[in-house]
Amino acid sequence: MTIKKIDNFNFPVGEKQLSQDAYYKALSEANSGFYPFGENGIWHGGFHIDEGVLKKVDNDGILRCMAHGEVVAYRVNNIYHKIVYLDNVELKTPYKEQQKVAYFSTGFTLVRHLLQMPKIAGATATPPSITLYSLYMHQLDWYGYQQKGQESGSQVDYPCYWQAQAGKVDEKKAETIAGSVIREKGKDTKIVGLLLKGSKVRLGEQKANMSGWYKIVSITAGTVVTPNGLQNELGNITGYVWHNDIGKTAADRPTGKTAEANKDYEICKEDNKKVGKPEVEVKGIAVYGTANDSQKLTYLPQTATFELDGQENGYAKIRKIDNCTVPAVLVAENGGDEAPHKGYVKLTSLIVTQLKPEKLDKVVVLKTPVPINKGDFIGYIGHNVSQSERFDEPKEAPLSNMKRALDKQLPPMAHIELLTCDDLPAFITKTRALAGKLPESEKSIILVEKEARLVQAAKPAGWLSSGVAIHFTDTTESYYIKIKPVYTVNLPSRFFHTSTEQPLFDPGVGKVVNGINGKIQAKSPSAQPYTLTASEKMYVRRIYPELTEADIPDKVELISGGKGQDTTLPSVYSEPANDEDFFTIRFMIENKPYWIAASKVLHLNGEDGQLNSSVSYWHDFPLSLDDNLSPQEKKRNTVCYPRTVSLISLENDGLIAIEDENTKWVQVTALDEQTLPIHGWVNIKDNAQAHIKRRSPWHWPGFETIEEKASIGELSDKIGKNKVAKLDLADYTPAMRALHQILTGTLIYSTQRKKDLPPPTFTDRDLKEGLRRSWTAELIGHLLVKYESEWYADEALSKWNEIDDLFEEEKQQQKVIIEAGLDKLGITEPYLRDFALDVVDEAHEHVKSNWQLEKAQRIKPSLWWKQVAQAQTQNQTTSTEQSNANTNTNTSKLSNLSTDGKAWFIHPVAMVDYFNVRSAEIIFPLKVKPINNFDMQFGKNFNWTKNNNQTAFSSSRNGGRKHAGRDLYTEPKEDIIAVSDGVVLKINEFYCYTHQITVKHHTNSGREFIIRYGEVDKESIKVKTGDFVKQGTVLAKTGLLLRNVRATDPQSRIIEVDIDGESKKMTPLMVINGKIIYMLHLEYYSGNSGLDLKKSLTDKSKKPYERRDDLTDPIELLKEGYSNSFGADLE
Template identity: 25%
Template sequence: MAELKPINWAYPFPSKDTSNNPLQLLTHMAQAKGGFYPTGDNGLWHGGVHFDEGTAAAFDQSSVRCIADGEVIAYRIDKRYPVSEFTDEIPRVKRAPFSTGFVLVKHRLQPPPLRNADGSIAESPPPPSLTLYSLYMHLLDWAGYQAQPNLPHPAFWGTSRCTVNTQNQGLSVRASPNKNAAKLSELSRGAEIVVGETQGEFSKLVSLISGTAQPALASDDKGQLSGYVFTSLLKRYSEPAEYDRVVVLDNGLPIKAGDLIGHPGLYQNHDSAAQHMVHVELFSCDDVPGFIAQSRAWASRLPDDQKTLLKIYKGASKLIAHREGISAGNPPKLSDAGTQIGVDLIIPQALLDGLPASHKIQVTIPAEGSTPASTSSWWRLDGLFADDNGNPIDGWLAEQELITTRHSPWEWEGFQCIEETGTPVEKLAYAFNARGLLSTDEQHNYRAQINRADGGPIVTLARLYDIVDTDKDGVLTSAEIRTALAKPWHAQVLGQLITKYESEWFWNKDKWDEVDPLLAEEPSKPNSNWEVEKQRIEKLSWWKELAGQHCISGEGSAWHIHAPMLAVSFTRAEKNTCSKCNKSISITYELMKKICPSSITDDFIKSFILHTNRLFKKYEITSCDQVTHLLAQAKHETKRFTAFRESLYYSSYTAQDLYNMAPTAINNGLIRKSLTFATHAEKLKYIEDNLLKNDAGYGQHCFGSKEYPENDYRGRGLLHLTHYSNYQSCALAIGKPIAAEPTLVESDVAVIVETGLWFWKSNRLKAYAEDASLTEEDAVEKITRTINGGTKGLTERKQFKREITKAFIELYGNCST
């Protein structure tokens, strides 16, 4: 039986929250300016969530990432944003851009197979499966990409076509991705080629479309041309197949969780300013209630290690407030005074595993008589719970048999399926009435619609969970939904709601025309802005162009699921373990406090830990040896984690050196050869302003480029990424515009870390760190030569490696097989 691989999950935007708390990520959605789930700020149905200016403080929204493994089946990109012309009260025409660009990805959700005692897959019917679709709406237009040439492009556009962009000569083809490798051929200037994966500063050559290769190149066993070419000397031609229309792919293109989807586009409503925004939505056209019933039955046969969710029940557990002295040696006790928890909440194991070591205690209870020894767990949980009166409470929680329960995500614990029936006019009338915008006559005329909306399943559910009526008026408003979303227990309830409703991307003229009288400025006088809005809704729609393809339903209805909530439920804690000792590979707060100077702030350490541990597996940091070597090199390169920008001050430069490096015009302007400087700062400024840009061995590579002549590409980041070509290659790999904005590599901790890990992997430094035939000192030297181009600082690098290894062993023990 073929192995069934579960899909991986990711968030569409990385969190800026260094706690990496998945339930807090749900509460950040309350900061969106209007796009909530399952109803928007205007009271209308809303099947997705918005990431906009309101959420920008909580998430890195520079690029949009795919939320799960799947395949791209359709997309649309505006050549230039369409514009709606609204009329305001002056009157004055207001031109409002709105992105219709989107990407649609198809996924297959399926529980893991059952296994025999020996670990082999059991012979049984396959697990139930569900087809899901993730939608990323309002993406950047093509004009936006043209205005930012270094902005990474989605891979499914086909980013492989390039031309050789050399000045006068051709482009060498090397036998391996190394500038010292044997030269196989030379491509003519302007030759059009197709390239494959990027390795360091080089790209794999795939085929030659036009131009010449002298001598001719042979193909490898995959039918690709042999050799590698220098990436920075290529000009990429990457653009969608078509513009301004839906492109449906007959055969979906594979995409992985975390891969680039695109970038936020502009969207402006008639009554607000333009903002960058993305609508993220998850839905299924399958029988979701039927799948959930099958999934629950299947989950009952799965082993206990699949139970990665801990459920806390209202009125059953208590939180014990933290006090000075609580530790593994002095844990809390169930008999301690505490506050009873007044809400239900399901906590992912990923959240518990991600807590700092000081917030996790395991207590071993010795055996007594026939009762075997056991271990109980305590966690210090802040910002998650409330008491019976809704007041937030923090403290220590114990996992208790029968009091707390464990569940598999495949049980869909807490999820509820409802079929919403309200029409737009009913929902809008209800929302207007809740905000006091209806006249007495309108209240009378729309009483039936208001009552139907008031009795609808979403409002009924909200009342059941005490989400509504904060002002005791019996009415659900968008403001009350926003308030509820800021509380983890309410955000989870709304996030677990699975709603069947007609998609907002399915154009249905009749249902929107029903709203005309409600929005009319006066009887028989249409609202001109509403007419423009309806034209916009039609232009945004895409559903009918996919209906009947890729299993998309024809009638436009679907089961809508809260995308971030599903990612929270199904994302397991990544256990990146050492290939030698099988211990968890991660950097901890305790380790960083041991190896960092006391001046390094806790905020930096926490952010550094978050991003290294998040990215280690991606960049194949899979051994204790790699971690200690990496940290030793980084500690030297960054002056003990204090300087993520190379100073360019070299004390070895004498006055004569400076004179010899200076351009002729400066030389001629000097009265004498000996240069003196009152301070080091003056000497540094002179070096930067006049000399290094003309130093063939250094400055010509580090200062400027044809695209960005004013930029400075000195060493920055964890391993001091240097030279424009490296910035450019790294930008394409990590999806950050660091070639255009190199200072990101010194100011953004996520970028500082990822550029260093990219360099480590791209230059195969793992091989030296894990080479058992090398002594530790020899491995340090080989890694140093790759990073530094020589052996500068070798003595200190070796010292740091010894010190960090010692600290590592003190905290975690020896790494051995």
């Protein structure tokens, strides 16, 4: 089995991913459960997601896997555990019928991950790697899943790592069935059936004049495949079988003119996959005798459905088969009605329709870990009702089938952790030593050092009025974008003068015209050239005073004459405000650049259109490093506390401004010397701005490793003492000291607040405040702490028993405080003082008794670490190898959990969008496998990887031309994606009503080349010339080659399609076996003739390809991308 390496981390809740800042702020809304320890001083290696957090991020209650990996263990409660507290024991009716309870889940999922540094160019050594684990604790119980299934209209998801209970054949994964031929009249005649290997048949006479071909009389056991499917009897099939396909030795085969009449001959070969005329392939699912492929029993048709009884080694055990005829070989002896059938099927060949945990209330350690991808369903958030949240519940349920309180009555809560049992400091040291050798594209962390200056946008040059149209000249996803204003103006007809210039089009024909910037415009209104006079320009400037005389061109477009158009709505005709007739002109400002904030034109979705409000503009890029600020302005914008920000998060939040291809600015928030937040921009071009550096995540900037050795009792004791009396900093534990330093940087401790505040006491209030401030939240997230997991303990709970000894000390401390208070109040009466102290004794006894309940009934049932670690050691579930889809380097061994419970804990939010491991330089240009793949429906005759068919590079075309690329066939309109980063050079028409997109690509290692993505669907194109595209960006969808209908075309071939907004009847060029083919035609240019289009890619003089000289077969690039995208090599 292989494990897919980590490429990045997601937050475990919410489909839409937010920034680290947003997640830290959301976590500040939790009631409790902060990293690295709680208000009670108990170690806490993760964070809680409760109702407060869910309101800020997502409220669907679903937990999703944070990164690619494999599930190694899980536990699902049948019904939540319940603690019954003793609060109501002494109470009278009606309260005695109630009891104080707290429901909680011990359900969890443990996922193992592999994090590996990218390979250094030219290096031969395997890059450093580390094994991580993510934990998802307190999940929904099995009863909760059942209740969800009973809700009206509910769609219930089930984790992929549970055991399959039922399934159906996945038609996309169905196998082509192979067998031994039955030929209608013997050798070289029509194949009327395929006999599956192992089938037993009765034979008759040998075919006259055709030695070795025997007539088949009947099937006594087994299956025959026909064009219509699978059957267990011959039916109306008549034909002959070849004697060498029978038996394993000559003694097992028929001889002479007639076969033995009562002998069952066994079929021993399966060397043909075609049947019928025309020949077709029949697909089905293979059934095996054991949980491996060593003994194939038979095939079943695609209609088959299964009830299953567990799984092993990637195979599901069959309990019952439905929706097809079941061959005798799959009938279980003494199986009964509940399990009448037998055999195994590959899980990968099934669509699993029902799953269930392998065991309930038990830790399940998977012998074979189950792969899981980032974002996959882990489970539903469950509950962990704390002692302080306990509530009254009737001792007897109001309904007999009600097993617990309803989910809506219980507060949702999940506990999330990320950890490693490897040597994390050593791993960081290794990666830091190599990080400087990574390419610039890997440097996705911006380090904002002390003394860095945040840049503010310059004062706008002016304002564009609402109603002015704009033309986008820049389609990059940037905070500021370039546009050209387009003005449509109604001029009084008294200005109109005759023009002798020829129109841009024939208005009588009513065709589309090339309007501004060569773009195709609507058919109406019509347009023709018109020359403005000086008086007309002056009139225009009176309407739009922001325009200069130079802005208004001499030649404009005349849109209409006579009754004019509304100035602000040029596409809507309206009567003028007075009786004077108007004519309408349109022009674009070409003499100067315009920059605007992209957020002001979101309503246009990147398409040319009108402003719906006034928008400020700049003629120069709004951000500049020009040092023309006053000393006060410099001081106000100078960073005093360093921080790091993720370039990936900034991209997701739209906080990147692209000045040109080589210059980017990012918006950051930092602290000034008053510890007050400041916002502004920094230039991230290498060495462009002082104190601004780009770092790779493998530098681990700002991260601090801390080995905390205080026991639970010591940690709790010190934090407790710090609440009631000032604990000397020298007595702080390492983790306390680090957290203290961070929290004193929060706004509460700013110089604008009281300077005599006591030090942080690590209360929930302190931790919430820290998470609300992005700079302190980042520092908390960068604490990497080694400690013993709270899910590990010995049988006696020794470490938790340390808390017991603290109760007496705490009680005595409280008595001292109360006695001091009584003295201050002048209360000296012994009975009053004794009463007050007795209350303390009673309260502490109550607390101690509840603590004993918590230990025995909550903490102990929640433990799992020891069981998993022991099982891993016994099962040796160290998975193995890295996926070929993620690396070409040597494999890295995965490690198990530590046997002593010690681990390095990492704040999961610190990893969100932190890594962007792009181990694949090249990916496949489609999100799906082509249907002319070797293992798909057209693989044999149209296999794009082979050189023996029309899809291949260099295959012959009409007129002696040779094919200049590779054709990838698909289902209708599949997404085409960029194989690597690049820039769009050109988009134009291609063959047969399709278009092409030409992209200059580059990779992290410095490879550069040009790809022509041809025969794409015109209407689906999502990019424009000049766009920068990232690897995986959707460029367009696969296209359909069309030609005009001919009189000889059968009606069945003619389809109706939309072309340029008109419905037309056309004939598809590519139809195979009645299936209309969509495709991507891909051409590869090495760049030897230039990495631009100064030399056109198409050159009719260059025979035989009619392409420029650096055209190359793209097969190796496609194979590389295929392996990286699909994790498999091509046959």
